[in-house]
Amino acid sequence: MAEAKIKVTGLTKDFGDTKVLKGIDIEIDAGEVVCVIGPSGSGKSTFLRCLNRLEEVTSGEILIDGESITSKDADVDRIRRHVGMVFQQFNLFPHYSVRRNIMFAPVDQKLKTPEQAEAKAVELLNRVGLGEKVDAKPSELSGGQQQRVAIARALAMEPDIMLFDEPTSALDPEMVREVLDVMKELAHEGMTMVVVTHEMGFARDVADRLVFVDDGQILEAGDPHEVMSHPADERTKAFFSKVL
């Protein structure tokens, strides 16, 4: 059996005296789409941010392609290059055009010449349906368009893992769809994805596995249909009765 794409063992994270993650174990295979759900404040964002070391873990180990990202001497920048992240608030660079937002990282790290990066930016924008917006400033775009640019920006690094932290939570309802469609397409193309979301429809239709997190622990994990229709844990049941 091939080794897991992402392997998390005994992951804990404290902020001062608050224990936010209390021992997370999970293995995610290449090409798998995992949706993480759970009440607000349960540690979903923190878990995701540990996966590309935006947060320093307190204890435990995270292996990506068998390589530790939690060890002291891990080359964090090199690992981040193939782990893309999409944020709830988009975090586009407001002083750059859409084109430069997408070109910036590959050119800065000399992975591409400006010409190559620009061609790639145009290709990615077409892919997310925003081909005509190359010269726009982020502030001129709707929320849904900004989030699609943010996805294109992450894809410009040609990652093989994508992390999404509530990518549609800051959007007006009518814009949720256009972002989810882009994500769905990515999933079908075989991207390994970890998605924190409240979109139960997306979780049910696209995810290979649903993970329910509460109070810094994984309470339940499995086939989305299975978990949603027959939740084993009381807290999972309570959660679904609210969101479904």
Added chain:
Amino acid sequence: MNLSSLLDSFEQLSPMLAAGLATTLQVTIISLVVAMFLGVLVCLMHISKVRVLRGIAKFFIWIIRGTPMLVQAFYIYFALPQLIQLLSGSQFRIDVFVASLITLSLNAGAYISEIFRGSIESVDKGQMEASRSLGVSYSSSMRHIILPQAVRICLPSLVNQCIITLKDSTILYAIGLAEVMYQAKIYVGRTMESFATYTWVAVCFLLITSVLMLVSRTIEKRMRA
């Protein structure tokens, strides 16, 4: 005394004013340039993860903010040379223009570093995280993502600091820098024309600071647009 005599006196005053203002502007502009670099350096030290650097930056800002500039000028022009003399055993004097430059640069540098720090901290945390999550290094993220946004935010305060430093430079008359107040004092001693002299000195400052205020307001307006 009537208005026409006030205007007449300008003619006699103007060589003195020109000489004084030349020194004032020279010391102010050079100090502000030095202070910009010092400000960036101190600010980067202040927000760095290295404790010693943070400590040095905080200590420096504490000293400058906690003492009057007049005391700083006297300290640099009189006190430090004596200390150096005592330690080295040989004569040591510092040029008054150099002492003035150092005083004004350190002073403005401390305040500018605080302006920079405030602006950097007001840039959304998500900007650094987005950049780092793309594999971009800390220094590159700082240079290309954070600082350009911080500069935009800090421009009005920076122009304001230029006004303050220009005005503060008059304090250096106390250590004998031949800036505009120093020249004016000598001129009044010779001619007894206090009213005309200090009126014209004030007008000169108002003219320069008004231009700067206009610049600041234009920048603010353009930023809001």
